[in-house]
Amino acid sequence: MTPTTYTSRVFTLESLDVPGGTETVLRGGRNLFPLLPDAFAGIRRIGVIGWGPQGRAQALNLRDSLAGTGITVAVGLRPGSRSAADARAEGFTEESGTLGDWLAVTADSDLVILLIADSALAAHHRELFAALKPDAVIGLSHGFLLGHLRESGGEFPAGHAVIAVCPKGMGDSVRRLYVQGAEVNGAGINSSFAVHADPDGRATDLALAWSVAIGSPYTFVTTLDGEYRSDIVGERAILLGAVHGIVESLYTRQRLAGAAEITAYERSCENVTGPIARTISRAGLLAVREELDAPGRDIFDGAYTAAYGPAREIVAEVYDEVADGTELRSVILAEQRLGARPMSRIGGSPMWAVGESVRALRAERELSVDPFAAGVFVGTMMAQVDEFAERGHAWSEIVNESVIEAVDSLLPYMHARDVAHMVDNCSRTARLGARRWGPRFQAAYEQIAYPAADDPADAALLAAFTTHPVHEALATAAKLRPPVDISVA
């Protein structure tokens, strides 16, 4: 379904071996920055619209990468935006012509990167489109607007290239790892790119240039629709929603078995965001199981095979509803409803207070991987991998949306703060999705998976895991990224 190859006039591309074939990838790095002016031919001014986490990170990275090229980066904000002060503090100012009203900056830019919140995009895209210069290129970092236009019967304006560069990680990670890239060349967050409209043939190289300039170690191709599906499903599943369901259910299971609060937290939330995520990031999925002792592997196997099926069922349901537009409609309804009725916060439940105590103890010891938690987590991750594979996503997209984004960006962030903080503070669309689907995963683990976890492990399911093509794909992807410090201060 999603394409796997592309060509570039400017950049040297590589062919990645993946299960079943090859995929084109652009290996990034600061050594490519001298090529940026050529790849950005025709672009004198880039307007980054929005100063949320992505807007901020991308504007800073672009400006740093394009320093000295004569290509300016300006930030456009909606009237009354409270981000103006921080943007100015980072050197985007009215005086230098690099900060202004979002419509004014749009009208003045050759590449307009729309990084405002989904709801703002839904509400204001028509005005923004109307402000565009005739040949301006529209840039997105998320397929949401495509979904919205489809549901609402709207369209991208004709005659403009429409490209997307979608970092597979939070804005915070996009900036932080880019900065690390000054020391360790190639550090960054991977991105997918898509060309949705290309009136004059230059769209691909513009997208690649943008991706290189924001620091992507590894840029792979997709479609806006494929990005939309995998991203929105992912945040409701293994990236956030299911994680919440996993940690809540694991915590409760521990407490019901008599574990003290701190122990329960260490065997649930702390374990998933800490040692499990780090193991996968360092050494892949199989390593999680292989680095356990024999009794631990038995526990892992029982948990994995019990969790996989129920998790898969829900991922399939989420996927259907995202692909169908149904999930988007619920997001839009929620936006309307939340005007009158703000969303309650989940960070108040007792589990999260325990988290603070646990984080205070961290310096004192190294936590080992909990086999049961690992089996549930990896089982769920594999359920998403398999669902995406069944739906036709390319391997690059599968491994980035199902594994790498989780272990390199989101879980380290949660480790530093906690899952509830994440759920209560991430993008509105992700937050709504996590609140909607997290409990589904939680209930499925508690009511179906955990009662079955002591049954004999399903040998066929385990064999499918150990021989799975994803391990090869993940190892290949890992080769493109230098070892980075994924921890968050």
Next chain:
Amino acid sequence: MTPTTYTSRVFTLESLDVPGGTETVLRGGRNLFPLLPDAFAGIRRIGVIGWGPQGRAQALNLRDSLAGTGITVAVGLRPGSRSAADARAEGFTEESGTLGDWLAVTADSDLVILLIADSALAAHHRELFAALKPDAVIGLSHGFLLGHLRESGGEFPAGHAVIAVCPKGMGDSVRRLYVQGAEVNGAGINSSFAVHADPDGRATDLALAWSVAIGSPYTFVTTLDGEYRSDIVGERAILLGAVHGIVESLYTRQRLAGAAEITAYERSCENVTGPIARTISRAGLLAVREELDAPGRDIFDGAYTAAYGPAREIVAEVYDEVADGTELRSVILAEQRLGARPMSRIGGSPMWAVGESVRALRAERELSVDPFAAGVFVGTMMAQVDEFAERGHAWSEIVNESVIEAVDSLLPYMHARDVAHMVDNCSRTARLGARRWGPRFQAAYEQIAYPAADDPADAALLAAFTTHPVHEALATAAKLRPPVDISVA
């Protein structure tokens, strides 16, 4: 939004005092059966299509009520239906011309009552419509088909009256309480009715006749759309989905506090389906609180005010998505997906095994209302009442869909079996809805409500409960129903 008055040529109607005005109601009873031939003027043959719980109950009730009138009741089944044997055992036979292929029976009937499953209706309504006699009346017991036609761009066939009579209870209750009505005149399950299309002016009396003939003690008016919304929201909220969330979360809360399994079950599931339901059925909602001692009332108050807000949030979300058609799309997607991937069952979790032991102990003692469980349950019930009131439903519809159907039909059934059995065995649409939303309620109680239940109770919220207009509406509705034995064998 929903109408509240109507007129009849045949039946004597009453005017019910409800908060803010009056509503028309038809008081049923076997004494009205002599009026049926006149009200059914023009109807010689009634075809009941489908032999699920509703089809079975309504066919039997109609045949009993119309005995000796010359109006025949025939049952139409899809080819290969496994219900044929049971229908024959109940006296609907090919030989007597009262059992046949669904299209043949449709073609032969003056009133065609479509009681097949929602998915079958979605798939086959066009064939059924095509088989209708020119003046045949289309009867439905659920607004689903209206929602489906809207989503799919279809229509009811022109020139046919379209009426609905919607019993506010399970098919099993519709039959069981009708049979009780032989002893206690007026026993039965209330129904709403709607006239969606009325080409010749007789639709209202046909609907009322149908409602009286199936034993409704109390028939009130609504629209197909209002019925659809309140019914589909209700089954995802206090009728089933939220009940599941309530009992799971209460059980876990008890166990986390150290209660033994049997005690935990008695203070959660057994309490809600048993003494709490019976108290509301006997004496209304306020009685649940008033019959507690002073410490119990304090606990109730804390639980009520903690649960109300989070529950209300979810009911509002469900309502938006049902009204918008989004929930229907998810049901349709699920039907497609379930062809390939059957739904897992939830009855295997340990809680339900405990239920069997608890039911074995029932004869030994009378369980008293658990104040915390009662506060959570009544708080959730009131959240639904308030949401329906805000959305403009008439009081009759509010109290039937939010209170009476729960305590007179569904909870007694769950008491005899258990909630998991219900979730695993009720109508496909209800089951999908309960599985989808139950965990949302559960998570909200566990993560938001219960941590706040020891906070000082919200006095304004409690005052709103004690002075609520719903108590008057419920008392008025109760006057129309003779005391019945709601327990299920």
